[in-house]
Amino acid sequence: MQLELLNDQGQSTAKVDAPDTVFARDYNEALVHQIVVAFQANARQGTRAQLDRGEVKHSTKKPFRQKGTGRARAGMTSSPLWRGGGRIFPNRPDENFSHKVNKKMYRAGMASILSQLARDGRLAVVDSLSIDAPKTKLLAAKLKAMGLDSVMVIADQIDDNLLLASRNLANVLVVEPRYADPLSLVFYKKVLVTKGAIEQLKEMFA
Numbered sequence: 001m002q003l004e005l006l007n008d009q010g011q012s013t014a015k016v017d018a019p020d021t022v023f024a025r026d027y028n029e030a031l032v033h034q035i036v037v038a039f040q041a042n043a044r045q046g047t048r049a050q051l052d053r054g055e056v057k058h059s060t061k062k063p064f065r066q067k068g069t070g071r072a073r074a075g076m077t078s079s080p081l082w083r084g085g086g087r088i089f090p091n092r093p094d095e096n097f098s099h100k101v102n103k104k105m106y107r108a109g110m111a112s113i114l115s116q117l118a119r120d121g122r123l124a125v126v127d128s129l130s131i132d133a134p135k136t137k138l139l140a141a142k143l144k145a146m147g148l149d150s151v152m153v154i155a156d157q158i159d160d161n162l163l164l165a166s167r168n169l170a171n172v173l174v175v176e177p178r179y180a181d182p183l184s185l186v187f188y189k190k191v192l193v194t195k196g197a198i199e200q201l202k203e204m205f206a
Contacts, residue, residue, distance in 0.1 A: 001017075001018045001020050001023040001024035001115075001118060002015040002016065002018065003015065003016050003018050003023065003123065003124060003193075004016075004121075004124045004125065005124070005125050005126070005127070006124045006125070006126050006192070008145060008146065009145060010145065010147040010148065016125045016195065016198070018125075018198055019198075019202045019206055021111065021202070021205075021206040022111045022114055022115070022201055022202055022205050023111075023114055023115050023118045023123075024115055024118070025111045025112055025115040026112070026115070027112055027115065027116045027119075028109070028112045031108060031109045031112060032112055032113055032182065032186075034101065034105070034109070035101055035105065035106055035109035035110070035182045036182045036183055036186060037099065038099035038100075038101045039182055039183050040183060041097045041098060041099045042097070042098050042099060044097040046094070046095050046096070046097055047093055048091055048093070049090070049092055049093050050087045050090035050091045050092075051086050051087065051090060052086040052088075052090050053076075053080060053085060054078070054086065056078050056084070056085060056086045058076060058077045058078040058084075058085075059076075059077065060076060062074070062075055062076075063076075063077055107204070107206075108205075109182060110180070110182060110185075110204075110205045111206070113182055113185045113186065114185070114191075114201070114205070117185065117191055122190055122191060123190075123191045123192075123193065124190070124191075124192055124193070125192070125193050125195060125198065126192050126193075126194055126195075127194070127195060128155070128194055128195075128196075129142075129153055129155060129162065129174075129194065130159065130161065130162060131161050131162060133161060133165075134160060134161045134164035134165050135165055136165050136166075136168045136169060138165060139162070139165040139166055139169065139172070140169060143169075143172065148190050148192075149171060149189070150171040150172075150188050150189040150190065151171070151172055151188055151189070151190045151191070151192055152172075152174075152175070152184050152185065152187075152188040152191045152192070153166075153172070153173065153174045153175070153191075153192045153194075154176070154177055154180050154191065154192070154193045154194070155174060155175075155176065155194045155196075155197055156177065156196030156197040156199075157196065158174060158175075158176060162174055171188070173188065176197075176200075177197050177200040177201050178200075
């Protein structure tokens, strides 16, 4: 598989050989969907909670007499049938949302995403990406010159200047190969990979 090598103006100047095991695999939509959903589920904190009928604030007084009103009999206002009452099966903070994905499936899914991005022209290679100072303005200008407005950068080495400059850009994400996740790969319009990161991705997902 050959990927486009971009210069500082975002123009394709050459082709770079990339391993077919990572960048030329068939697209498995079901597997990609599974690993993306699992990634989102595993990121949930599960801190929300609801009250059952024994935990809501209420009076133990009977709302009205048992007979003669024509209404259904009621003993407490905490009943789940009443407005403001407790939940029958409340959500609990200790609920486990995690999804298990085998390592082999995860590697295959990530390679499938990278391969499809390469086929769609959404993945390109750069020699390196660096700026002279930790200024957001400098990185924004550099990416604008390359014609990139929404981009994920996978770099083999990230210096402090690049890291600090990218933190405040909403549509820019700079990560090392080990921190590349399936959701970000799908979300950003363009993915830039440095030459050094290609070998690391090969070791991780081939």
